[in-house]
Amino acid sequence: MQVSDDVLLSDKALVRLCLDDGRTFVTSKGEILTCSVDAPKLDAIRDYVQTNQSLCNARFWGEVPILSRVAEDRVETMMEIMAQALSLTDNETEKSKMEQFLTSLCQAGVNARASDIHIEIHRSETRFLLRVDGVREILLTFASGESALRQQRDVGIRLAAYIFNKRGRSDFSERDPNDDSFAIELMTSELSTSETDGEPDDQKVPSASTILSKIIEWRVALMPLDRGIKLTLRCLTPLGAPLTLAAMDLPAPYIEQLVYAVSRRGGGIFITGPMGSGKSSMIYALLENVDRVARSVHALEDPVEFEQEGVCKTSVEPAKETKSGSGKYRDYAFYAKEQLRHDIDVAPFGEIRDYAAAKEFCRKAETGGLAITTLHTNSALGVPSTMIEQLNIPAAVVSAPGLMLLFTHQKLVRRLCECALSLDQAKDIYDEAGLADVFEDKQNKLRTLVPDHLDTVRVKHPKGCVHCQDKGEKGRVLVMEMIVLEDGDREFIRRQDYLGWKNYLNQNGWPDIRQHTLHRIRRGQVDILSVSEQIDGLMPRHADAIYRRMADALS
Numbered sequence: 001m002q003v004s005d006d007v008l009l010s011d012k013a014l015v016r017l018c019l020d021d022g023r024t025f026v027t028s029k030g031e032i033l034t035c036s037v038d039a040p041k042l043d044a045i046r047d048y049v050q051t052n053q054s055l056c057n058a059r060f061w062g063e064v065p066i067l068s069r070v071a072e073d074r075v076e077t078m079m080e081i082m083a084q085a086l087s088l089t090d091n092e093t094e095k096s097k098m099e100q101f102l103t104s105l106c107q108a109g110v111n112a113r114a115s116d117i118h119i120e121i122h123r124s125e126t127r128f129l130l131r132v133d134g135v136r137e138i139l140l141t142f143a144s145g146e147s148a149l150r151q152q153r154d155v156g157i158r159l160a161a162y163i164f165n166k167r168g169r170s171d172f173s174e175r176d177p178n179d180d181s182f183a184i185e186l187m188t189s190e191l192s193t194s195e196t197d198g199e200p201d202d203q204k205v206p207s208a209s210t211i212l213s214k215i216i217e218w219r220v221a222l223m224p225l226d227r228g229i230k231l232t233l234r235c236l237t238p239l240g241a242p243l244t245l246a247a248m249d250l251p252a253p254y255i256e257q258l259v260y261a262v263s264r265r266g267g268g269i270f271i272t273g274p275m276g277s278g279k280s281s282m283i284y285a286l287l288e289n290v291d292r293v294a295r296s297v298h299a300l301e302d303p304v305e306f307e308q309e310g311v312c313k314t315s316v317e318p319a320k321e322t323k324s325g326s327g328k329y330r331d332y333a334f335y336a337k338e339q340l341r342h343d344i345d346v347a348p349f350g351e352i353r354d355y356a357a358a359k360e361f362c363r364k365a366e367t368g369g370l371a372i373t374t375l376h377t378n379s380a381l382g383v384p385s386t387m388i389e390q391l392n393i394p395a396a397v398v399s400a401p402g403l404m405l406l407f408t409h410q411k412l413v414r415r416l417c418e419c420a421l422s423l424d425q426a427k428d429i430y431d432e433a434g435l436a437d438v439f440e441d442k443q444n445k446l447r448t449l450v451p452d453h454l455d456t457v458r459v460k461h462p463k464g465c466v467h468c469q470d471k472g473e474k475g476r477v478l479v480m481e482m483i484v485l486e487d488g489d490r491e492f493i494r495r496q497d498y499l500g501w502k503n504y505l506n507q508n509g510w511p512d513i514r515q516h517t518l519h520r521i522r523r524g525q526v527d528i529l530s531v532s533e534q535i536d537g538l539m540p541r542h543a544d545a546i547y548r549r550m551a552d553a554l555s
Contacts, residue, residue, distance in 0.1 A: 126156030
């Protein structure tokens, strides 16, 4: 018999039953300890201890087990011990089973072109979800054909323990947040296209796809839940076309400015956007336009996402001390200072999160190196206020002549499938589907936004097709705004006059992200209702009209 802190570990079936319960464990003396008399598997655990003759040589067989209540933190400790012991004592058959399970899960994610796999482990079940084209959906089946629905809690716990203990470099703990990574060989389909130079993506003609075996890298993050855990697996390996500016279907002047900015020998470039907006992919594409032999490129990332030929990459570890007890950590600021000895021309920072990193970024940009970073803001206009008011960089620095070169803001919006409909085609199909009011809403919005382009717009097919799995949309396209900084912009930044700056840009004809989205609508690439959910302020909303409606409701 194996005992650790008085918990019975010798019977794997009992351990799995306790893990699935999440609130109960059994001691080496056959005593059942729980933090809740309403534990979901308590009766099953009691029956198992009392009726299983193989348990501890029938020592407890036929006897009514003692049931006691204990503190929740003790139960959580025992849950962790049992999960680790189960992982450590698994034989090769169990290891192979979990390896096959992880492969089947990740293959299902790759098949769906998912950016993330979410594993939610609750009190009595494990849920598997995918983020596809920016939207979460429930995973119905694994790649093996096995149902992914109604999976027990124990399945998720064992999978998490296997990922961290066997595939990663960390020790698994249910109660501590953790980050790790692993690589796994999967099958991917690479779609080739027949295209004409300069032709936009939506006009390329798909041809045969090639099935390839490929090593796919994943980043895994663990977060404790109330009576459970959550795992998020982020796919780091590009699954589609190469990450190039040309593949992003951006207007030519946008690409020209991006290429010009990355050719500069000094200054700062900010790529902003929400989570999952393709910021890391944009930096990758920018670096593809750099001569990485003539210019030394060294990126700092947390963690490193993409390998890229000719680019040195260092994974920062903000929670790890440089030396034990030193109080100094291997964060962006630490490695940025280390880079000063390495003759670097282009220095991408994965993300600026604090004053120290922001300070080193600005220093890098003003001392002869090109610095590129990402930042979470809700517009390109938000970069200066974030740097000045949240990260405490002086306005005089942010507005310094020649320091800041380019601010961009981007989002990925869902793209219409090839089954999309013109307005003339859509009316009858929407009527037949009982969606006449939805069609009317779309038509009215399009008449408001793009009245002169109703012949080129498209709307989502309500039933979709086999190519989009009946969703009507497949893949995503980029919408972007960019500010090319000049001295006029810097003067507004110095005064922190952000409303005045916006008016100044508008007077100069600046196309914001809304204008780029309207461009996508006019070209028939996105659905009006779908994109309205993703781009704030697409439909005009005036406060006076809103207040009048509020007042009318009160009269």
